[in-house]
Amino acid sequence: MSRPLVVVLVVVLVAAVESWAAEPILDQESYHRYFIAWKTEFLRKGDGSLEPIDDKGKGPAPVVASELPPANWAAVDFDDSSWARHRGPLKAASSRMALICLRARFEVRDPATAGELQVSASFTAGAILYVNGKELARVGLPAGQVALDAEAEDLPKEAYLDPEGNLYRIGWGDERKFAERLRARLRAFEAVTIPPALLRKGVNIVALEVHRAPASELLLTVKPLRWREEAWRGRDYYWWPRLGFESLRLTASGGGVAPNVARPKGLQVWNQALLDRPLGSDWGDPTEPLRPLRFAGPRNAVLSQALCVGCPGALKGLKVSAEAPLPKAAVEVAYAQPDGDVPGSFGSLVEGPPAEVPAGKDGAVQPVWVRLRVPAEAKPGDYTGKLTIACEGTEPIVLPIELKVHEWTMPSPKDFTAHVGLVQSPDTLALHYGVEMWSDAHWRLIERSFQLLGEVGNKVVFIPAIRRTHFGNEHGMVRWVKAAGGYRHDFSVAEKYLDIAIRHQGKPQVVCLYCWEPYTGGKYLDHKAKGGGKGMCFTVLDPQTGKLEEAEGPRWGEAAVREFWRPVMDGFRDLLAKRGLEQAMMIGLAGDTRPTKEAGEDLLAAAPKARWVVHSHATADALWGMPVGYLCDVWGAPQAPDPPRRLYGWQNPFLRATFPRAGSNTVGSMHPNAPLAMWYLSLEAMQAAGIHGFGRVGADFWPVIPGPENRKKTILGRYPESGWGQLSMTESAPWTLAPGKDGALPTLRFEMVRAAQQQAEARIFIEKALTDPAKRAKLGDELAARAQKLLDDRVRALNYARSRGWDYFLSSGWQAREEALYAAAAEVAKRTAP
Known part of the structure; x- marks a missing residue:
C-alpha cells in the first residue's frame, strides 16, 4: 500500500454540513463485506507496557491469534466473495476480537461529473481509511507502517468511568444514562474528501481497517459499583470489547456516481452464503458480480449452495432449472418459505416455486436452495453444469455450476458416527393436519418425518408406554387389553412406528420405552428420595371397537407394580430382539427429577438388562443399580480443549450428548433463531469435546395448541403434571422440520445438521x-x-x-x-x- 495522503490524528471536521447534504452514495443501508480477526487481549499497564491477558484479566497469557487477511485486502481487485455480507453497525461480541476489515463498493459512471466525494465513518477504536487500496486517512493509530494485528491508541478514561469515577455497568442502563459521555469510545472520520486521482471509472472500493484498543488497567483497579452483582456476573458485568464499526457514509456532489443505498430497479440474482440467514429485506449489491455456484466435496455427499432472486415489485412465474454437472448426479432446487423463526426471515424449503412472490415494503425476495447429490461411484475431478433462472417479463439468467469431486466416499447417513437425537412427535402431526391418530393418513405423515430424519442420520426412537408424558402424548403406543386374570399387551402401534423409523434411519442407538415420569414419584436431583407420586397413566384398548380408555396403574413400591410392568418389558425386549436391537433397549425418562428408590428398584426388577435415558442439567451414570445408557446434559457439557490436547467423541464408550439449551458450553444454545453457523458447527464441536452429539431436540413439535394472544404453543408439557420446566424441549428447539402441505419439510437449520454430520464424518x-x-x-x-x-x-x-x-x-x-x-x-x- 502507498504512503497516506492525509494523516488524521483527531476527528476531522471538514465540510461536514455539505457532506451530509450531498447525494448519499453509501450509508447504513448499504452492504459491505467484512473480515474479523481475533487475538489474545492486551492490557495497558500502569508503566505503559502492554501485557497479554486471559479471560479473567490475568497475565501474562500466551498470545494466540487467528489468520489475518492478505496484505492487498483493500485493493479493488481483491476477491472478497468469501467474506461476510452485512449492513449497519458491527459490534464486537468479544474482547478477543482484534481487527475488523471492511470493504464497501460504489460505481463511478462518469469521473468528469462525479463532483466532490466525501467519506465519513465512526468506529471503536483506531482506524485507517482506504480508497482503492490507497491510504486516505487514519485516526487512533501512529504514523508509519502499522501491522494488521497492532493495538490502537488507548481510549480516554471517560470511555471506562462515569462522572463519579465508577466503571460503567453492562445491562444496568448505563448505556442510555451516559450516552453522551460514552461517545468517548468512538473515533471518527468526518467528511474526508477523496482526491479525484484516487477514483476510477467503474467499481471503486472504500475500505476501513479498524484496530482494537488495549484494555485499560482501570478495569482491574477500580472496584465495580455493585460488587455483589459483579461477584456472580464476573467480567461480563463491566468488561467491554474495545472494537466496533458504527457507521460509514459516502456522498457525492455530482451525478456521475451511482447511489448504492437501496434495492436497484429490475430483477436481481445474487449469491447467498449458506450460513447467512436470508431476510425479506435483502437485496443484491449491483456492483458485485454474480458468481458460479461452486460445489466441492466427496462422493456420496449432499452438497448445497444458495442464491436469491429479488426485485422492487412482485416476482411472477419464477422457475429455476438445472443441468447436472455429471451423470447420475441429482440437482434439487428448493424455494425458501417466509416462515423463519427470526422476524422477516425464511425457514422451510419446498420443491415447487411459488406462483407469485408478493412485494412487501422492501420489495420481493425469493431465496433458492440448490442441493447436489454426488453419486457414490463418481470419479474425482472437476465438472460443470448450469442453472437457469427464469422469471416472467425478463430474459433467463444462466449461472454456471462448478463441481469438484474429492476421492473419498461419504458413508450413508444410516452409518454416520456422530449422534443426532431428534425426537419425533406423532401427536403433533395428528393435531396439525387434523387426522386421526394411527390412521393411514397419519402413518404417511409419520413416514415423511422419519424419511427426513433418516437423511441426517438420526439415532433415537421414543416409544411412550404411558399417557400424558412431557412429550404431550394423549395415549401410549403400548396398549393394555383386558384378558382373563389381568391384561395382555398390544404392541402393534409401537412395532409399526419402530419399523418405519428403522426403514429410514437404520438401526437406532436408542429405543427408549417412556415408562416413568416425575409425577409417578421422584425428587429433584436426589436419587435417595422415597415415596410420593401417583400411579402411572396407561391406555386400555378395546380390540373389538378400537376404543381407548384412560386408566391408572399401581404405584411404585406396591406389590402389584413389578408384575404390572414385567410383561411389558418382556414384550418390548422381544420386539427389539427380532430386529437385532437388544442393545438399544432403554427406559426413561429421568431428568433433574430422578426416580424414587421404589421406582428404580421396581424397574430394575422388571427390566434387569435395560438402561436409563437421562435428560438433565446434571450428569448421571446409574440410577438405583441400573446403568445410564444415554445422557443428554447441560451444565457439565464440555467444550473442545485447545490443541494440542485432543478429545475424540467417537472413542467415548458412554453415549453422552448435550441438551443444547442455554448453559451448555459445547456449542451454545441451539434454539430456533440461533445463528445457522451454530447448527453447522454443532456435531464437530461435540465430537471434539469428547461427546457424541446432541439430543433432546425436537423434530416436529410444532405449535398446535391454542394459547394466549392468539398464539399457538407446542404440546410439550401440555399436561401440568408432566411439565419439565427449564428442561422442556422448548428451551432449545422444539422443531427442526417445518409443516408443509403434505407433511414435514426440511428447513435451513435442518440442512445445517446435514452439513454438520458430513463434516463430522470426514473429521x-x-x-x-x-x-x-x-x-x-x-x-x-x-x-x-x-x-x-x-x-x-x-x-x-x-x-x-x-x-x-x-x-x-x-x-x-x-x-x-x-x-x-x-x-x-x-x-x-x-x-x-x-
Whole structure:
C-alpha cells in the first residue's frame, strides 16, 4: 500500500454540513463485506507496557491469534466473495476480537461529473481509511507502517468511568444514562474528501481497517459499583470489547456516481452464503458480480449452495432449472418459505416455486436452495453444469455450476458416527393436519418425518408406554387389553412406528420405552428420595371397537407394580430382539427429577438388562443399580480443549450428548433463531469435546395448541403434571422440520445438521487414521502433520465462534476450510487404502 495522503490524528471536521447534504452514495443501508480477526487481549499497564491477558484479566497469557487477511485486502481487485455480507453497525461480541476489515463498493459512471466525494465513518477504536487500496486517512493509530494485528491508541478514561469515577455497568442502563459521555469510545472520520486521482471509472472500493484498543488497567483497579452483582456476573458485568464499526457514509456532489443505498430497479440474482440467514429485506449489491455456484466435496455427499432472486415489485412465474454437472448426479432446487423463526426471515424449503412472490415494503425476495447429490461411484475431478433462472417479463439468467469431486466416499447417513437425537412427535402431526391418530393418513405423515430424519442420520426412537408424558402424548403406543386374570399387551402401534423409523434411519442407538415420569414419584436431583407420586397413566384398548380408555396403574413400591410392568418389558425386549436391537433397549425418562428408590428398584426388577435415558442439567451414570445408557446434559457439557490436547467423541464408550439449551458450553444454545453457523458447527464441536452429539431436540413439535394472544404453543408439557420446566424441549428447539402441505419439510437449520454430520464424518475418518498406529505409519510424517494441523485449526475456529464469535466465523474462510477437510480425507483414504 502507498504512503497516506492525509494523516488524521483527531476527528476531522471538514465540510461536514455539505457532506451530509450531498447525494448519499453509501450509508447504513448499504452492504459491505467484512473480515474479523481475533487475538489474545492486551492490557495497558500502569508503566505503559502492554501485557497479554486471559479471560479473567490475568497475565501474562500466551498470545494466540487467528489468520489475518492478505496484505492487498483493500485493493479493488481483491476477491472478497468469501467474506461476510452485512449492513449497519458491527459490534464486537468479544474482547478477543482484534481487527475488523471492511470493504464497501460504489460505481463511478462518469469521473468528469462525479463532483466532490466525501467519506465519513465512526468506529471503536483506531482506524485507517482506504480508497482503492490507497491510504486516505487514519485516526487512533501512529504514523508509519502499522501491522494488521497492532493495538490502537488507548481510549480516554471517560470511555471506562462515569462522572463519579465508577466503571460503567453492562445491562444496568448505563448505556442510555451516559450516552453522551460514552461517545468517548468512538473515533471518527468526518467528511474526508477523496482526491479525484484516487477514483476510477467503474467499481471503486472504500475500505476501513479498524484496530482494537488495549484494555485499560482501570478495569482491574477500580472496584465495580455493585460488587455483589459483579461477584456472580464476573467480567461480563463491566468488561467491554474495545472494537466496533458504527457507521460509514459516502456522498457525492455530482451525478456521475451511482447511489448504492437501496434495492436497484429490475430483477436481481445474487449469491447467498449458506450460513447467512436470508431476510425479506435483502437485496443484491449491483456492483458485485454474480458468481458460479461452486460445489466441492466427496462422493456420496449432499452438497448445497444458495442464491436469491429479488426485485422492487412482485416476482411472477419464477422457475429455476438445472443441468447436472455429471451423470447420475441429482440437482434439487428448493424455494425458501417466509416462515423463519427470526422476524422477516425464511425457514422451510419446498420443491415447487411459488406462483407469485408478493412485494412487501422492501420489495420481493425469493431465496433458492440448490442441493447436489454426488453419486457414490463418481470419479474425482472437476465438472460443470448450469442453472437457469427464469422469471416472467425478463430474459433467463444462466449461472454456471462448478463441481469438484474429492476421492473419498461419504458413508450413508444410516452409518454416520456422530449422534443426532431428534425426537419425533406423532401427536403433533395428528393435531396439525387434523387426522386421526394411527390412521393411514397419519402413518404417511409419520413416514415423511422419519424419511427426513433418516437423511441426517438420526439415532433415537421414543416409544411412550404411558399417557400424558412431557412429550404431550394423549395415549401410549403400548396398549393394555383386558384378558382373563389381568391384561395382555398390544404392541402393534409401537412395532409399526419402530419399523418405519428403522426403514429410514437404520438401526437406532436408542429405543427408549417412556415408562416413568416425575409425577409417578421422584425428587429433584436426589436419587435417595422415597415415596410420593401417583400411579402411572396407561391406555386400555378395546380390540373389538378400537376404543381407548384412560386408566391408572399401581404405584411404585406396591406389590402389584413389578408384575404390572414385567410383561411389558418382556414384550418390548422381544420386539427389539427380532430386529437385532437388544442393545438399544432403554427406559426413561429421568431428568433433574430422578426416580424414587421404589421406582428404580421396581424397574430394575422388571427390566434387569435395560438402561436409563437421562435428560438433565446434571450428569448421571446409574440410577438405583441400573446403568445410564444415554445422557443428554447441560451444565457439565464440555467444550473442545485447545490443541494440542485432543478429545475424540467417537472413542467415548458412554453415549453422552448435550441438551443444547442455554448453559451448555459445547456449542451454545441451539434454539430456533440461533445463528445457522451454530447448527453447522454443532456435531464437530461435540465430537471434539469428547461427546457424541446432541439430543433432546425436537423434530416436529410444532405449535398446535391454542394459547394466549392468539398464539399457538407446542404440546410439550401440555399436561401440568408432566411439565419439565427449564428442561422442556422448548428451551432449545422444539422443531427442526417445518409443516408443509403434505407433511414435514426440511428447513435451513435442518440442512445445517446435514452439513454438520458430513463434516463430522470426514473429521472422524481422518482422526481414526491419525490415532491408529498402522494407518498413521502409512500416512507419513508430512501428511499426518498437515492433517492434524487442519483439524486443530478447525477446533480453534469453532471454539472462538462458540465464544460469541459468530460474526467472526462468517468471515473466517469457513468455505475453504470445509473443502480442505474433504480434500484431506481424500488424501488420507488414498494413503491408507489396503
